[in-house]
Amino acid sequence: MHLRVVLRIPGGDTLTRDTLDGRWADPWGVPDESTPVDTWALPGLIDAHAHLARATTGFGPGDVVETGVRAKRALEAGVGVILDKGWLDLTVVRMMEQVPADERPDVEAAGVILAVEDGYWPGLGRDVGAGRITEEVSRAARDGRGWVKLIGDWPRKGIGPVVNFSEAELTQAVAVARANGARLAVHTMAREVPAMAVEAGADSIEHGLFLSDRDLVALGERGGSWVPTVIQIEKVIEQLGERSSGGRLLTEGLVNVAANLELAVEAGVHVLTGTDLAIRTHEVALEAVRLWEMGMAPSAVVDAVSWSGYRATGRAAAFEVGEHANAVLFGEDPSLDPRVLAHPSRVIRMGRLVA
Ligand SMILES: [Zn+2]
Numbered sequence: 001m002h003l004r005v006v007l008r009i010p011g012g013d014t015l016t017r018d019t020l021d022g023r024w025a026d027p028w029g030v031p032d033e034s035t036p037v038d039t040w041a042l043p044g045l046i047d048a049h050a051h052l053a054r055a056t057t058g059f060g061p062g063d064v065v066e067t068g069v070r071a072k073r074a075l076e077a078g079v080g081v082i083l084d085k086g087w088l089d090l091t092v093v094r095m096m097e098q099v100p101a102d103e104r105p106d107v108e109a110a111g112v113i114l115a116v117e118d119g120y121w122p123g124l125g126r127d128v129g130a131g132r133i134t135e136e137v138s139r140a141a142r143d144g145r146g147w148v149k150l151i152g153d154w155p156r157k158g159i160g161p162v163v164n165f166s167e168a169e170l171t172q173a174v175a176v177a178r179a180n181g182a183r184l185a186v187h188t189m190a191r192e193v194p195a196m197a198v199e200a201g202a203d204s205i206e207h208g209l210f211l212s213d214r215d216l217v218a219l220g221e222r223g224g225s226w227v228p229t230v231i232q233i234e235k236v237i238e239q240l241g242e243r244s245s246g247g248r249l250l251t252e253g254l255v256n257v258a259a260n261l262e263l264a265v266e267a268g269v270h271v272l273t274g275t276d277l278a279i280r281t282h283e284v285a286l287e288a289v290r291l292w293e294m295g296m297a298p299s300a301v302v303d304a305v306s307w308s309g310y311r312a313t314g315r316a317a318a319f320e321v322g323e324h325a326n327a328v329l330f331g332e333d334p335s336l337d338p339r340v341l342a343h344p345s346r347v348i349r350m351g352r353l354v355a
Pocket residue numbers: 049051085276277
């Protein structure tokens with residue numbers, strides 16, 4: 001299929017590109033189809049904290065076919081990149097092997113989530129026994145596709161949040177992940193772990209309710225990522241009850257998140273949208289809207305749900321001639337009103353109209 005696309009980039013240029021063998025080309029010949037001139041274009045949306053293998057009900061082994069269906073649905077909603085932050089099995093990796101790359105978003109995936117005994121949802125993580133960081137992180141890096149996910153803290157009944165790994169263990173985990181070609185993501189909702197994870201060199205902080213100014217500056221200096229997953233936090237607060245000790249802690253954390261969003265962007269942190277367990281990957285625009293409602297500037301929101309994630313993962317995203325012809329198009333400018341992100345007019349994947 002030969003498309004001609006006028007790409008109006010929010011806050012940037014307008015480019016005219018044709019497709020040729022699935023890649024962007026300069027205009028040539030007579031196209032089969034042209035998109036309307038008045039379209040706004042992003043390279044794609046990003047869900048930087050997905051669990052694509054999760055079924056609607058409960059935690060159990062993933063289903064490769066259903067996971068592929070979810071990936072296709074995400075693509076149709078304009079999602080171009082999924083960072084899957086692990087599951088209890090390797091369903092997402094199997095899906096990546098079975099569903100061709102032009103029928104789904106790009107996927108990077110952690111393998112089995114790493115935690116300690118009693119330190120995560122029962123059965124969802126793999127217990128890293130004492131002294132086994134090197135062994136388990138290298139295994140997870142080899143099993144996954146680009147990421148290792150580690151649960152930094154988790155509440156214990158009657159005690160509150162407990163730190164799962166020491167800073168020395170986190171530092172070792174980062175080194176082992178890197179040596180095996182993977183990035184390290186650390187889940188943290190409690191107070192102590194963000195500073196430890198940043199100091200240890202973690203690539204992505206998941207939730208990170210208690211990141212300090214100092215942490216954000218250090219994370220930004222090395223181009224690290226922060227995926228606050230606001231809708232997920234709000235869901236957990238609802239489940240725990242606002243007045244429970246956990247609910248109060250997370251509510252305090254959310255105030256912190258709202259205060260930190262702008263500072264993080266200024267510090268160079270890649271603040272990214274993530275769905276986690278609260279909503280599905282094809283709904284990631286809802287998290288972008290939530291960040292906007294929490295006070296993030298619309299242009300920064302567009303960055304969080306697109307460009308910033310592309311930069312953070314080393315993707316070319318400038319609609320360059322010769323690159324894969326990927327784009328999500330909108331009838332209005334999402335950098336003026338992020339609600340537009342939930343309603344793409346067209347989605348192009350490797351030169352093919354998929355929606
Ligand atoms: Zn998660």
